[in-house]
Amino acid sequence: MQCTDKIRLTEYIEKNMTERRKVHIYAVAEEAKKLAQRYGADMEKAEIAALFHDLFRGMPIKKINEYVKQLGLDDYYLDNANLAHGKIAALIMERDYQIKDHDMLNAVRYHTTGRVNMSKLEKIIYLADAIEPNRNYAGIEHIRNVADQDLEQACLLSLKHSIQFIKDKGSLLDRDTVMARDSLIEEINNNKKGEEA
Ligand SMILES: [Fe+2]
Numbered sequence: 127m128q129c130t131d132k133i134r135l136t137e138y139i140e141k142n143m144t145e146r147r148k149v150h151i152y153a154v155a156e157e158a159k160k161l162a163q164r165y166g167a168d169m170e171k172a173e174i175a176a177l178f179h180d181l182f183r184g185m186p187i188k189k190i191n192e193y194v195k196q197l198g199l200d201d202y203y204l205d206n207a208n209l210a211h212g213k214i215a216a217l218i219m220e221r222d223y224q225i226k227d228h229d230m231l232n233a234v235r236y237h238t239t240g241r242v243n244m245s246k247l248e249k250i251i252y253l254a255d256a257i258e259p260n261r262n263y264a265g266i267e268h269i270r271n272v273a274d275q276d277l278e279q280a281c282l283l284s285l286k287h288s289i290q291f292i293k294d295k296g297s298l299l300d301r302d303t304v305m306a307r308d309s310l311i312e313e314i315n316n317n318k319k320g321e322e323a
Pocket residue numbers: 179180183211212237238
């Protein structure tokens with residue numbers, strides 16, 4: 127991403143995001159950079175993806191719905207800011223900031239749900255969003271501890287936590303989240319087999 131675009135992005139965040147959201151976005155960026163360094167991913171990509179991830183979080187639903195239509199997203203995302211905000215952010219990154227890196231786009235696109243066969247960067251953004259220092263929920267310390275040791279296990283714990291949380295709330299569980307969990311379990315098992323062989 128060009129330097130001028132990064133300035134434009136930061137200015138957008140400063141102007142449009144609430145104080146609470148700003149604190150979260152910058153904290154996710156720091157956490158993502160830390161995880162990227164720890165697990166050998168591109169720190170710059172992690173930071174930029176994190177700065178974009180919640181750009182459309184907290185936007186009035188009327189505006190979200192306008193974006194869903196304008197950008198040609200499926201009707202499934204209408205009236206669903208929780209699932210739509212990452213999809214919109216990824217399309218705006220591409221359209222207005224000329225970001226073509228599929229890994230960065232997917233990290234933003236799937237940061238709420240996860241998905242099957244997540245890349246390292248996707249896992250980092252998913253996890254950074256869930257464990258940044260301002261987050262507080264039962265079990266988070268355990269996930270943070272595991273995140274220091276094992277990216278896949280920490281991601282799996284976080285996905286399981288989300289699935290339980292969504293079920294308890296009676297909210298809509300996106301099938302990408304279930305597929306993300308199942309595919310991570312498979313990945314972890316395959317890694318174990320690889321180590322034993
Ligand atoms: Fe989000």
